[in-house]
Structure formats: structure tokens, C-alpha cells
Amino acid sequence: MSEQEIFELVSNWRSEVRRGALQLYLLSLIAKNQEMYGYEIVKELKQRTGYILDIKEGVLYPILRRLTKDELLEGTWMTPTNGVSLTKPRKYYRLTKRGYHVLDEMAQYWSNLTHEMDLILNVEDE
């Protein structure tokens, strides 16, 4: 197997993992902040994960829409009133009841998975 083929395989695997992780990450992030708008999420995502969840910003919005379609999130257009100069309406996302439930399930699964992974990888290392 050539280096190119290995690189492609790993890239595909990474993008699959990233796709799954991103949904969980977004739900957790919004749940933690209670409600967030698109650009706020992008900034937070960049600051916290850097290149680990390296995604094009434009990819995020379709995911948010899909999560809204699946009734895990609800989006509301609001004009922030806490600032003096902020008058532009923004779409704020927050988790629905169903979203919180799914987040719990996903987080539980992720925790088990990473635990198992750590064990396996550590065994491999030893």
C-alpha cells in the first residue's frame, strides 16, 4: 500500500470521525451556553478545537439546520438588546428537550467509546 493510499484512507476515516464528533460537540457547546448564534459557535469552535475539528465555516450552518430539522435544536431570530450598538437580528440556537435527551445518550456513548479506545490503545502501547 502506497503512502498516498494510506493518507487517503486515514483522511476518510478522520472526516467520518469528525462528522460524528461535530454533532456531539455542537450540541454540548450550545447546551453549555444555553443559546448561541452561528458566528458565536464558529468562533468558539475555532478557539477550543483549533485544527482538530478543522472544518470550513460554511459547513457548520447546514449541520445546524439539519439538527434543527431533526428537532434537536430550535432556532429563533432575535435582536440582542444587552449591548448598546448591537441591533442586528441573529438566529439563536438552543437545545430542545429531545436535543438534551439525545445529547445525554450521545455523551454516554462517547464516554464509553473513548474509555474503551484508551484501554485498547494503551494495551497496544504496552
Added chain:
Amino acid sequence: MSKEVEREINNYLMRVASYLGSEEMIDEITMELRTHIEDRAQELAGMSEVRVEDVWRAIHELGEPREIAQGYLQPDKPSKIFISDELYPYFLRAIGVLSVVIVLIGLVGWMIRGYRAEDLSRTIFEIELAIPAVIGIMFVVFVYLSREGYTIETLRWKIETFFDARKVDLQGLGEEFRTRQEKKREEKRLRQAWKQQREEEHRSERERQREEARWQKAAERQRKWDHSIRPGQLGELFGAFLAIAVTLFFLYPM
């Protein structure tokens, strides 16, 4: 925000919108993307006014319009036996409806042929052949649509844009026809106006010539009058001649 900046954002959003489906969706999506671009551009510009360069960078970071639109339009879940989850219910509905139609056509055909019992088994055999054939064709069509990433929204949009394009073509033809008619009318009007103007010019030329002729005649009359001996002049001449004759008579009496 300057007009140039506004134009750049609008251009980008229009390109995203051109790849998207229903109108409600477009409005919602472009509005959200606009706030993102404006926020990012403002952040890049800091306290100063947003420049076009800031917008370009914000747009570049956001991604290609086609990619963004694809993100919105791609099927939600992986395919179900080669047909996407979204299209699968429509596939089932299509083969259901077509099967009923085939059975009805078969029965009507049997009735037209004369309700004969020996034809019934043949009709059933034909129906049994036709239904799997239709299912096969529908399966191929739906697999193709799923592989191409079509959703009901994009299909509807494709169909609508196809008919809209035809409508636009027809409107364009109508518009062209109307323009041509208007052009013809305008040309006719111009020709008439030009003709009228020529006639007026001719008329005024004729009048001018008539007037000139009148003046010439008058001048001629005047000239003749000036050169002719008028009755008054004859009297004056006669008077002068008489005065001379009387004077001579008194000076040289006979």
C-alpha cells in the same frame, strides 16, 4: 457599510441562492449567512469601517457557494438499498400507484376484448410481467436520483426551474415579438412624421413660390406703372402744352 461591500455580499449570497431550492429556505439561509459575513468582516476590520478585502476574506473562510448549498441539500442519511431515505417513500408510492394503474389498464383491456374467460388468464399474465418491469425501471430511476444526491426539494426545484425557464423563454419570445411590433410601429410613425414634414415643406415651398410670383407680378405692375404715362400725366402734359400755346399766342399774335 459601503455600497461596494454590500454588493460583494449580495453577489456571494445570490450565488449560494442559485444552488438552493425553495424560496423560504433561501431567505432563511442567506439571512443567516449574511449576518455571519458581516460579523466576521467587522471583526477583521476592527474599529474601522469594513473594507471589501475584509468581506472577501470572510467569504473565503465561509467556503464556496456550491459547497455550502450542497451541505444544505444533500440527503440527511445514508442510502437505503441504493435509494436514499428521503426518496424511498416516494419510490414506494410511485410503484404502488403505477401497479394500480397497470392492473386497471389490464382489466379495461380485458373488458374491451369482450369479458372472455380465456382472456383473463392472459391479462393476469401480462399484469404479472408489467409490474416487475415498472418496479425495475422505477428502481433504476430512483437509484440514479439518489446517487446524484437529489432530494425531493432539489427535484421539485429542478422541475420548477425547468418550467420557469420555459416560461422565461416564452416571455422572452413574447417580449421580442412585442419589441419588434413596437419597433415597426415606431418606424411607421417616424415615416409618417417624415412624410408629413416633407408635405409641409412642399406646401410652404409652393406657398413661398406663389407668394414670390405674386410679388414679382406686383413688382412688374409697379414697374409698368412707373414707366407708363398715367392719365394725370397726360393732363399735366396737355396743360403745359396749352400754357406754352397761350404764352406764344400772346407774345406773337397773328
